[in-house]
Each structure stands twice: as C-alpha cells, then as structure tokens.
Amino acid sequence: MDGVMQVQARIGEIQSRFVFGARPAAANWASAASAAGLTGTTGTDMYGMTGGTASESAVVAEAQKYLGVPYLWGGTDPTKGLDCSGFTQLVYGNLGIDLPRVSAQQATAGQPVASLAQARPGDLVFFDHSSSRAGIDHVGIYIGNGKMVAAPQPGEAVKVQDVGNPAVIRRVLPAQATTTAGATGSALAGVPYADLFSRAGSRYGVDASLLAAVAQQESSFNASAVSPAGAQGLMQFMPATAKGLGVNALDPASAIDGAAKYLSSLTKQFGSTDLALAAYNAGPGTVSRYGGIPPYPETQNYVRSVLTKAEAYR
Numbered sequence: 001m002d003g004v005m006q007v008q009a010r011i012g013e014i015q016s017r018f019v020f021g022a023r024p025a026a027a028n029w030a031s032a033a034s035a036a037g038l039t040g041t042t043g044t045d046m047y048g049m050t051g052g053t054a055s056e057s058a059v060v061a062e063a064q065k066y067l068g069v070p071y072l073w074g075g076t077d078p079t080k081g082l083d084c085s086g087f088t089q090l091v092y093g094n095l096g097i098d099l100p101r102v103s104a105q106q107a108t109a110g111q112p113v114a115s116l117a118q119a120r121p122g123d124l125v126f127f128d129h130s131s132s133r134a135g136i137d138h139v140g141i142y143i144g145n146g147k148m149v150a151a152p153q154p155g156e157a158v159k160v161q162d163v164g165n166p167a168v169i170r171r172v173l174p175a176q177a178t179t180t181a182g183a184t185g186s187a188l189a190g191v192p193y194a195d196l197f198s199r200a201g202s203r204y205g206v207d208a209s210l211l212a213a214v215a216q217q218e219s220s221f222n223a224s225a226v227s228p229a230g231a232q233g234l235m236q237f238m239p240a241t242a243k244g245l246g247v248n249a250l251d252p253a254s255a256i257d258g259a260a261k262y263l264s265s266l267t268k269q270f271g272s273t274d275l276a277l278a279a280y281n282a283g284p285g286t287v288s289r290y291g292g293i294p295p296y297p298e299t300q301n302y303v304r305s306v307l308t309k310a311e312a313y314r
Contacts, residue, residue, distance in 0.1 A: 056173065057195045059122035061252060062091045063141045063149040067224045069158045071151045076101075084139050087151040087158060088124060091141060097172055103139040110172035116146070116163060120190045122173045125166035136168060144192040145221055160222045188212060188313055192221040193234070193252050200260035210273065211260055213309035214280065217302065223252045235259040277303045 072081025076090065085103040092099050099106050107126045113119050119142050127138040140150030140163070148163045188194040191212050201208035218236035219225040231238050233249035235256065242249040247258030259280075266276035270287060278293040279286070281302040286294050293300060 055195075056121040056190075057193060058095055059091065059141060059173065060143045060149075060192050062094055063087075063143065064160075064223045064252065066091070066158045067149070067160070069151070071154055071156050071158070073154065075151075082151045082158060084151045088139050088141055092172065099172065104136045106139055107136040107168050107170060110170045113169035113171050116166065116169065119169050120144075120171070121192050122171075124170045124172060125163055126168040126170070127164075128167045142169070143221065144190055145216065147221065160224065191313065193256060196253055196256045200257045203257070204260040204264040206260045206263050206267070207310065207314075209313035210263070210306070210310045211256060212313050213306045214259060214263070214277075215256070216309055217306050223255070224250060274303055274307070277306050 066078055066082065066087060069078045069087075070081040071083060072086075073083050074086070075081035075083050076086040078090065082090065085099075085101060085106055088103075088106060089099045089101060099109055103126060106124060110124070113123055116125075119125070121142060121144045123142045125140050125142050125148055126136045127140075128136055130137050138150070140148035140161075142148050142163060143160070146163050147160055149158065149160055151158045152161065188197065188208060191197070193215070194208075194212070197208040197211040197215075200206070201211055215221055215234050218231075219234050221234065223234045225234070225236065226232050227236060229238070231249075232242065233255045234252050235249070235258065237245070237247055237249040237255065237258065239249070241247075241262075242255075242258065245258045245262060248254040249258075263276050263280060266279045266284065267273060269284065270276055270279060274293060275287055278299050282294050282296060282299045286299075293303060
C-alpha cells in the first residue's frame with residue numbers, strides 16, 4: 001500500500017468512528033488527525049485535488065476531507081477542532097480563495113445567490129440562529145440536493161446535514177469554476193461529484209447519469225454514510241465488496257470509480273442495466289438464482305427509483 005492509500009485508509013478509519021457516534025478526546029483526535037495528514041495545508045489532498053485550484057467538485061471534495069473533525073469554538077486547526085467559519089475559511093484557503101475569519105464577514109464575500117433553488121455546490125450558506133442578537137452567526141458549504149457540510153455546534157463534529165432555510169447565500173468561486181460540472185453534461189450541472197461520475201463512466205462505459213442516480217439513491221451524496229447493515233460511503237459498498245474491488249468506500253473518487261467498474265461488470269454478466277442494478281442491490285447470486293429481478297419489493301423499488309433518477313439527470 002503506497003503513502004496516499006495509507007492516508008486514505010487512515011482517514012476512512014477515523015471517519016467511521018464518528019459515524020457510530022464515538023468521538024475521541026481532543027488529544028486523541030489531534031494525534032489521529034496528524035497521523036492521517038489532516039493539517040489543513042495546501043498541496044494534493046486525499047482526493048487528488050491540488051491546493052490553489054478551485055472548482056465546484058474541488059470544494060465539495062475538500063469539505064468532505066474534514067468530516068468528523070470535532071467542533072471547537074474559535075478553531076482553525078483541524079488537528080484540534082474547527083468552528084463553522086474556521087472550517088469554511090480552511091476549505092477555501094486550501095483551494096486558493098481567501099475568506100474573512102468570521103461568518104458575518106464571510107457573508108459579504110463574493111456574489112449573492114437569490115435562492116436555494118439557484119444555489120450550486122461550493123456556495124456558502126449563512127444563517128441567523130441567535131434570537132438574542134441580529135446578524136449572521138453560522139455558515140456551511142452547500143454540496144447540492146439540499147445538503148451542506150458544516151461544523152455545527154459544541155459537542156458535534158463536521159458533518160453533512162440538511163441546509164434548511166439559509167438567510168444568505170453567497171457564491172465565492174470564480175465564474176469559470178461554476179461551469180466545470182456542466183462540462184459533463186448540462187443535466188449533471190450542480191450535481192455533487194459530477195466530474196467524477198463523468199470520468200468513471202467514460203472509463204468503464206457506464207452512463208454518468210446512472211452513476212449519479214445510484215449515489216443519490218444509496219447515500220443522498222453523503223460520502224460518510226454508513227448503513228445499519230454496514231454498507232459504507234457514497235456508493236454504499238459492503239466492506240467485503242469494497243475489498244474485492246480494491247475500493248476505499250469512504251473516498252468519493254475511489255468509490256465512484258469502483259461502482260462504475262462493478263456496474264460495468266454486472267451489466268456484461270446479466271446483459272441489461274435493470275439486472276445490473278438489481279444485482280448491485282441484492283447481490284449477483286440472488287439475481288442468478290431467480291433468473292431476473294428478484295421478487296423483493298426493496299429491490300424492485302430500487303431499480304425503478306434509480307432508473308427514474310437517471311432519466312431526470314439526462
């Protein structure tokens with residue numbers, strides 16, 4: 001295992017602890033984060049993004065890098081903890097965009113976005129949660145589909161959560177960066193990880209819209225999701241399946257590439273997209289045993305839902 005893969009594996013291990021609700025003491029987090037390379041410096045990160053290069057997908061990937069970092073009021077160092085504006089300043093700073101330190105000042109950066117319906121991944125979403133004083137007091141990074149990554153409050157950690165109703169939305173990415181995702185097809189513009197879906201789809205001959213639909217169905221684009229059954233990450237791989245494919249399930253780039261490879265293999269094995277999706281959900285052995293989509297409502301609904309989502313993305 002090379003150095004990059006070791007870091008990815010270590011980060012995945014750390015993230016999994018937070019998914020199950022066990023948060024280590026600050027000293028333990030600092031040690032683990034340092035070992036994993038979560039130093040907040042520029043350069044190539046765990047997703048292969050290079051500091052100083054900002055795009056919608058780069059912002060989303062950089063934000064996901066800090067999932068599980070404990071909240072710390074005034075925190076700007078991920079080895080110790082981050083507050084909401086320290087988190088956003090760090091993410092954008094790693095990508096070459098300087099933001100003010102506090103959320104109220106960040107809410108004046110960039111250009112206004114009229115509504116959440118017009119928001120794009122990478123936009124900043126701001127909130128006024130305090131009834132005792134007026135003004136912006138919280139910020140998160142929008143990642144699409146009504147979700148954001150934020151450092152919520154004491155006792156919690158950086159996580160993916162519903163946006164709700166932001167008071168202010170600002171776009172700080174350069175204009176050319178917000179069109180990067182659109183290069184994969186106008187229907188995927190604004191979809192988290194659009195460039196990764198396009199790249200993996202092209203590599204394995206799988207429709208990028210289908211990959212995006214699977215990710216939405218499986219995890220709602222939550223790269224740190226863990227199901228009660230133990231499936232992990234954006235594409236919800238079981239550990240044994242991920243191991244067999246050589247996939248780091250908690251790394252979006254690795255997971256999407258692995259899912260495209262797996263779906264390509266299943267499509268060749270069963271001869272249709274419908275059966276490939278059924279096998280993705282219920283297992284290839286089950287599809288082989290029934291000679292088609294198994295008579296399980298969950299699997300039948302899964303196939304219909306993914307195909308409907310994929311059609312909407314085209």
